[in-house]
Amino acid sequence: MxxxxxxxxxxxxxxxxxxxxxxxxxxxxxxxxxxxxxxxxxxxxxxxxxxxxxxxxxxxxxxxYNAFSLKPRGRYLVEVCAGTACHVKGGFNLLAKLERELKIECGQTTKDGTFTLEQVRCLGCCSLAPVVRIDNDIHAYLTQDKIPRILKKYRK
Amino acid sequence: MSKIVKMEDLNKAKKRGLDALMPRKTKIMVGMATSGIASGAGEVYRALDSEIKKRKADIILKKTGSMGMDCIEPLVDVITPNMPRMAYGRVTAKQVPAIIDQILNGSIDKEKPTYYMGEEDFIVTGEKIKYYKGKKPASLKGINAIGDVPFYKKQVKLATRNCGLIDPENIDEYIAKGGYFSLYKALTTMTPDEIIEDVVKSGLRGRGGGGFPAGTKWRSCRDAEGDIKYVICNGDEGDPGAYMDRSLMEGDPHSVIEGMIIGAYAIGAHEGYIYVRNEYPLAVANLTKAIEQARACGLLGKNILKSGFDFDIRISQGAGAFVCGESTALMASLEGKAGEPRAKYVHTVEHGLWNRPSNLNNVETWANVPLIIARGGNWFSAIGDKASTGTKVFSLVGKVNNIGLVEVPMGIPLRDIIYDIGGGIPDGKEFKAIQTGGPSGGCIPAKLVELPVTFDDLKKAGSMMGSGGMIVMDEKTCMVDIARYFIEFLESESCGKCVPCREGVHRMKQILEDICEGRGQEGDIELLEDMAGAIIDGSLCALGGSAPNPVLSTIKYFREEYEAHIRDKKCPAAVCKALIEYRIDPDKCTGCGLCPRVCPTGAAKGKIKKIHTIDQKKCIKCGACVESCKYDAIIVE
Amino acid sequence: MVNLVIDGKKIQAKEGITLLEAARENGIDIPTLCSHESLEPSGACRLCSVEVTKGNRSKIVTSCIYTVEEGIKVNTESERVKKVRKLIMELLLARNPDSDVIIELAEKLGVKPQKRFLPDHDKGKCILCRLCIKTCETIVGVSAIGFSSRGATKIVGTPFDEESDVCIGCGACAYVCPTGHIQMETTGDTRTIWGRTFKMTACNVCGRYFAPEDQLKYISQKTGVPLKELSTCTSCR
Incomplete structure (x- = not known):
């Protein structure tokens, strides 16, 4: 987008x-x-x-309101679910991994304007925890090792 | 869509609906609620569509909501005339050709259904219609009927009666299941007082959290002075780990709408609002369609069912603020303002939206109303517990095998939900606690597993019913970290208006962070307890008034875990990063070389086939090695 | 008239007035920060919390909003009330360690800083009581300032933290601020407030700079009084 x-x-x-x-x-x-x-x-x-x-x-x-942003967002919005189910299944490790991979902190946008990294309250797909949503795609049962490959798909 | 004015119009729609619901040819339904789509139901739907077209098969393909068993989604239901309804779980696009094969040649040998349904339950009318005549087909041997599937066995579906069974976009199917007959009954044969009396008799208590008797609220709003009154549906489901209302709005929007029309008639309101959480686009889409259909049928608008009663509904979307689940904040948001609550010394049933009498109920509460009108208050109150009647929908998530939405009669012990329905804790781990009531609730420890689930029992145990989130925790969940998690959530969701909530919760978070990061001090527990009391007493609204609950309940039941963090600087569940170390178990390490490869800082080292080590100075405790190790050789403690 | 008891004292109060007003009329002191007689109460600071007993049930309410009720007993100094007040003062001492008003009030109430709360140094003296915002909106009528964000990050200011083009430099916000947070500097022919510098008008009689030009223009526009007539300071009028 x-x-x-x-x-x-x-x-x-x-x-x-x-x-x-x-x-x-x-x-x-x-x-x-x-x-x-x-x-x-x-x-x-x-x-x-x-x-x-x-x-x-x-x-x-x-x-x-959380839904509004006064800063321009990147081409893709990467949202790490911070719901309780994702939290107890280690969702916070995914956020840390994404911060390292994208070299930005949560709430920031990459220099090239490709990704904005944010936390979202709960996506309500707790059976798939932990999840990350990139624009409209839900990435389920996510582990850290899958993240570089997923980001690469969007970078293209 | 033809207008519905008389009983015979309803009956005509019902007939059309039944033909769509149980057609005379094969129908496939894919569970396409948000949970299904997230699991890949969209891909399965597209595969089915192209396969059916490719083979020119005479099969109807439809979308439905969620049956609740999220852990087996994508779920595909096959309805073939004179055969039980077959449900295939965890379907992938690859399996689609084989499933279509089976349908076409009438066998079920290659792809086994997960369970079958012998009959369709019409709870609103009390009827049941069998899907097939005669004996159960022999090919179904070894396959469970839905009633024998542990996940469904103890469930009683009232509010979610149609979710996953009907096409939410077809009003006729809703009518076929008994929908809008209650509205007809209410508007043509009952006075507003009789309706309120029935709701009082049913004992229905608000499903949004507080548990206030719905009938009493309706009565106060009816009695309040004012020509213009409003009914509001609270669909701002903000608790992390809870999505009951979303499933209802997506899977059976008409049940909410019908409940609201009946309520509006009883109260004397002519305008209604549904306030939907920002993150629920599909719920908004389905509600919008349902409202348009109801309008086209004349069930919303002027002179509904020729009763002289006018009523219409508008949808308003939230913009991402947990505090808007609080009724006065929600009303401020409906007025287009920042969602700041105000003191409720004057009740919203007298001075609510635009200062007018307003009756606000939650999605699930409204969805129960048509059923109460159809079957009577006494019928409803016989279900569940004496002081907590009916059922409650919960989202059972976290460290539990069967994850999903469950609707159970009130009074059911926690054990039945966790072990019978939920199938227990995965990976042979031990059950530690269950968190209910969202951020305003609390953690109930394993020793209280027999606790009956009622408004009052949960409150006595230091938690609350809340809107229905149930997060199961095992031995690897740190209770101090959970308290910190919820307090952090509430800190950022506090509207910031009053000092005890804004500043108090903020300071609580700092202390909890200190404890989790090894800077806890003697006296911190007592300080947290003291602060909690003053924050509860001093806050302006229910957010602040319940914010300390997660801290209080974890201190109450897991004090020793707090002490371990503070005194011994240890996290017994091995979660708090500052208090743990990653080491390699030399007995288990095979020297496979995987952990050095995934370690982002070069802390995990070692040559192939030599036992690896972790350099504590470099380790950032990201957990990548644990995730990658196939031999369970990384010790975290 | 409504009969009630405050701190053991039988009181008759006019219907519709708040507990705070009833207490003050009867010489009973309840501490407040965000309450102001010419503005609607908001119940934000919660310092005026009191305990109300009705029958055998009691609860903590904010006396600036809660209206008098027949037969209630009000305790302004109960243990529960003191606990709430103590926490609020500790929280404000940590938020605004440089505010003399907060320090003095804490001393008066016998509250010492809570050592476990690290003092903030980025919030100035603002307690987010919203008196300034309400004054600007309802009394002055320009709404130059407002809140932004929420929760612990909530602040008062102009939109985008930029110079406001609707601000008239009247200084009513600074005047009403209970803690002296809002900085207003008037030197000779200029006044600076909220990051914007206003030109002051000199009184056409005594020559003293007495009001920003924008303020007088605004008043003239609102009231229809010619600007020239407004250019005399109040003492020379």
Missing amino acids: NTQKITKNKIKGIIGRHEAEKTSLIAILQDMQNEFRYLPKEALVAVGKHLDMPLARVYEVATF
């Missing part, structure tokens, strides 16, 4: 799909996040204007 180009038209288009009510704020931000894979500043400013809402209130909501 590529980061979409941010244009005024796109921002306008997303905002236009929603009613100009304050209650639409989260839904609009979700659409923005899906489109751009992060929330660009100009989008937040535009949403505030559209909903007649101070930027400070928009910013509060944008920084409160």
Whole structure:
């Protein structure tokens, strides 16, 4: 998935799909996040204007929820499940391995913009624990030794 | 889709549904809930589709939700006329041609089904319809009926009655299973008071965690002053290791919708909201479709079933905040704000969403409602335990053999869930504890394995029912690490509004980190206990008010493990990295050369066929060597 | 009127008022940090926690939000209350070790720093009470500042931590801040707050710099009073 180009038209288009009510704020931000894979500043400013809402209130909501990111994410989002089932099965070792392999810390994006590494609360596929999700692919029963090969597939 | 107004319209839909459910030709159903898809059901579905097309076979291919036994997914069900329904577990795309072969030539020799179902249970109406007439086919010898599969044997499926059995995208199949007949009964023959009375009689308590009696809540909301009222469905299932509500929303969305319409009628609400967790796209998709279908049939909208009652539902998606499972935070989020809770001195049934009377129940609670209306409050209350009636869905995960969703009658002992349904602990390890209630719950030790699962017994044991996560832990699980894990979770999920939760949980985490990393001090346990009491008393909402539970329950039952970390700087379960060492057992090492190859720091060394060693100075305790060693030669302690 | 007992004292209070108000009217002191008479209570600091007994059940509530009820007994100094207050003060001492207000209040309440809590040095004197945010939103009406993030990383500031173009430099936030966290510097013809420097207006009578230009423009716009009339300081008016 590529980061979409941010244009005024796109921002306008997303905002236009929603009613100009304050209650639409989260839904609009979700659409923005899906489109751009992060929330660009100009989008937040535009949403505030559209909903007649101070930027400070928009910013509060944008920084409160986990689903929103104010920093551009990489081409692929690598999410290590931090659910309880994955934790008791050593999911934390996978995170450490990914940090070493990608040479970034959790929450960061690789220099080439390919991967962003994050932890996710629980993917709810506890029977496959421990799991890592890369964009929409679930990698089940994952062990450290499989990680380099998996990353290579995406690097291509 | 034709409008449903009269009983005869419902009966017509039921007939269509039955034809789809148990058709006169072969039908294949693939369990395509999130759990199934994650296990590779999508690939199996595509393989089936192309194989059926390739052979021009007259077979219907459908998607269904999850039966709950996640550990045998992808699950493929085959329904052939006058044959038992056959379920194939752990199917791969490779097996597909052989399965189609079998279907076409009527044998079951190459691919053995995991179990079969002799009849379809219509719990809403109390009917059962046999899949076949006469004797059980001889070819099924040695294959268990579903009722004899240990995983299903002790289960009673009320809330999840349709999950994995119907096509969630087809409203007719839901109606065929008795769906929307309860709505008809409620709207055409019952007064709101009679409905509430029935729900009170059923003893139904909230399945989201608190266990508040649903009927009482409905009554308060009905009695609250105000013309505009709301019903809300809490689908913000945030507990890590819990996914019951997701499975319901994905596998049987109409049961939730029907429950909400009945509730709205009883309370006097005309607008409803379903708040779904951000991470559940399939649940949102299936709910959206179901709502559209219900609208098209006239079961949502104006003048439902010509009763004069108007009601509609909107879906709202969460954006990733555990605290939004708390009702006042959820309502703030529905209003488009940051999910900060407010003090509940004035109840939400009086002043909730937009300050109006609002009745919030969890997904599973709503899904039980149609069944209560259909069979009566007394029928429901006879199931389960006296003060905790009915069933509860749990996600049984962690160090247990059969992982999945289970629905059991309340009052069942933990032992039955862990050993009979769950099949015990893998790899011959010892059962140590079970964590229930999510981050607000607690760890129940092995010695309490006979504890009956009820709201009150779990609370007495220092845990809680919660929304239904059950995480089984074995001897290799460190209880201090588990406490640290949950507190870390809560620290980052605290909204940050009130001091005891924001700062108190943060400081608890620092102390627990110290203990896990060998910097624990004498007095830390007592300090944690003291802090816990003040945080519980002083916090603004239930998140902070229950945050110390994982710490308190692990201290209560595993104090010696805390002491070992603090005094002896040892982690008895060999989990806490700062307190353990990796060594090679010279008796077991064969010198295979694998661990030096996988070791990222060069700590594991040794020539081929010579016993290997680990350099403690270089070892980062990543566990790669343990994972790779085929001879169990790495000692961690 | 509602009858209740606070610390053994029989009290009659107007219906709808909070326990805190009822206590203060009767000379009973309950410590607070985030409460302010002209702003809605939020119950964030929890320092005003008291124990309420109804029949044979008792619970801890925040007196700034909880309204008086007939027949309840309120204890502002029970053991449970003291434990909550002690922890809150220990937590705030660790969060804001340089705040004189917190140190003094802790001394008054007899609370010493908890040695096991390592003091923070990145939070300034802010206790996240939200008085500044509410003042800016509901009294001033510009909403230049707000929260960002949540939990232990929550902070107060301008969006993106950049100069706010809606801030009018009025300084009401600094004025209402209970711990003196918000820095406002006024020197001659400029005032700096939240990273932005404002030009001050000199009084057209006495020549003293008395208010930021943006503030006067904002007031003029809101009230319709010509800017010229606003350019006289309050003491010369």
